[in-house]
Amino acid sequence: MDEGLLGMCVGERRIIIVPPFLAYGETGHGTSVPPQATLVFEVLLVDVFNPKDDLMFVVKEVPEGCTRRTVSGDYIRYHYNGSFQDGTAFDSSYKRNSTYNTYIGKRYVIPGMDKALLGLCIGEKRRITIPPHMAYGEEGVVDLIPGSAVLVFDIHVIDFHNPEDTVDIKVTHKPQECTVTSEADDLIQYRYNCSLMDGTLLYSSDQFDSPSITTLGANMVIPGLEEGLRGMCVGERREVVAPPHWGHGENGAGDVPGSAVLFFELELQKLQKGIPEGFMFVWLGDSPDPLFSAMDLNGDKEVPLEEFSAFIMLQVKEAKGRLRPGFDAGTIIQDMFNNQDLNKDGKIIEDELKLQGESQQVRRDEL
Ligand SMILES: [Ca+2]
Numbered sequence: 001m002d003e004g005l006l007g008m009c010v011g012e013r014r015i016i017i018v019p020p021f022l023a024y025g026e027t028g029h030g031t032s033v034p035p036q037a038t039l040v041f042e043v044l045l046v047d048v049f050n051p052k053d054d055l056m057f058v059v060k061e062v063p064e065g066c067t068r069r070t071v072s073g074d075y076i077r078y079h080y081n082g083s084f085q086d087g088t089a090f091d092s093s094y095k096r097n098s099t100y101n102t103y104i105g106k107r108y109v110i111p112g113m114d115k116a117l118l119g120l121c122i123g124e125k126r127r128i129t130i131p132p133h134m135a136y137g138e139e140g141v142v143d144l145i146p147g148s149a150v151l152v153f154d155i156h157v158i159d160f161h162n163p164e165d166t167v168d169i170k171v172t173h174k175p176q177e178c179t180v181t182s183e184a185d186d187l188i189q190y191r192y193n194c195s196l197m198d199g200t201l202l203y204s205s206d207q208f209d210s211p212s213i214t215t216l217g218a219n220m221v222i223p224g225l226e227e228g229l230r231g232m233c234v235g236e237r238r239e240v241v242a243p244p245h246w247g248h249g250e251n252g253a254g255d256v257p258g259s260a261v262l263f264f265e266l267e268l269q270k271l272q273k274g275i276p277e278g279f280m281f282v283w284l285g286d287s288p289d290p291l292f293s294a295m296d297l298n299g300d301k302e303v304p305l306e307e308f309s310a311f312i313m314l315q316v317k318e319a320k321g322r323l324r325p326g327f328d329a330g331t332i333i334q335d336m337f338n339n340q341d342l343n344k345d346g347k348i349i350e351d352e353l354k355l356q357g358e359s360q361q362v363r364r365d366e367l
């Protein structure tokens with residue numbers, strides 16, 4: 001039998017005829033094998049390994065332009081089909097409709113897989129063969145993996161990142177005229193596509209009827225997108241890769257799976273410079289002088305909230321002043337009015353404006 005099994009490959013079937021002198025000879029064996037019996041075995045080789053085997057892999061697919069490969073300490077998300085050497089499937093991440101996620105090199109997975117996950121590219125597909133001493137050993141796993149089984153995994157790397165990663169920004173188009181760039185407080189309009197690293201499109205500004213508008217620094221978008229939108233000029237395009245700790249984190253959100261790396265394609269369409277921290281309204285040129293008579297639209301020497309509001313909105317409309325972008329104008333104007341109406345009687349008179357101006361430099365700058 002020893003001889004008959006040599007040189008077989010997995011899946012091969014053989015009839016092995018063993019003469020008595022190579023089997024149980026003159027004595028036979030128990031009640032089932034009589035003396036001098038020639039034995040006929042039908043053999044199917046299911047699984048083979050050598051204790052000296054290392055894991056083996058075959059690269060099935062590597063995306064073009066792969067510049068970074070997994071190292072120990074990275075966090076990887078991958079899909080896999082697990083089978084035995086005879087092709088029988090025992091597990092698959094696809095049937096759970098969720099990637100398998102793990103840190104590499106921290107022994108969270110079987111030793112063979114921990115080693116096999118090194119040196120991979122995003123999008124790469126490999127077939128990995130792991131001998132039992134690098135998998136579940138002689139014990140196996142009850143009801144799932146027999147003892148001493150060789151495991152074959154077909155894996156597809158969806159993405160990986162390192163906890164140290166920051167946002168990766170690649171400028172794909174820069175307009176010739178690029179002097180005014182986006183920064184905190186600016187109100188911007190932009191186009192974007194947001195995808196997973198395997199190319200699955202999650203969100204796109206083209207899906208919405210209204211344009212995507214945000215105030216930078218106002219915590220309105222995920223930090224990775226915020227970072228990617230900074231320092232852009234109108235017309236500039238970028239590709240931005242945001243690791244999950246700059247995105248939706250371990251839990252994900254909406255269609256974004258937990259710990260997913262996000263890929264953004266961005267284009268800045270409009271840029272409106274914002275207002276410095278601490279201000280809610282600024283004059284874009286010189287303020288009217290004298291201010292009170294400009295504010296007192298009907299000339300009755302007092303300015304109630306309605307009149308004050310009409311005055312401010314007129315400045316905004318004529319681009320003489322700017323309210324803080326991204327905030328409710330009515331609320332801002334009410335606050336500004338309350339600051340000027342020192343005696344809280346619901347109207348501003350000239351003396352209040354003067355007093356305010358003399359007592360608080362900051363307030364005068366505001367209005
Ligand atoms: Ca008035």
Ligand SMILES: [Ca+2]
Nearest residue numbers: 341345347348
């Ligand atoms: Ca008053």
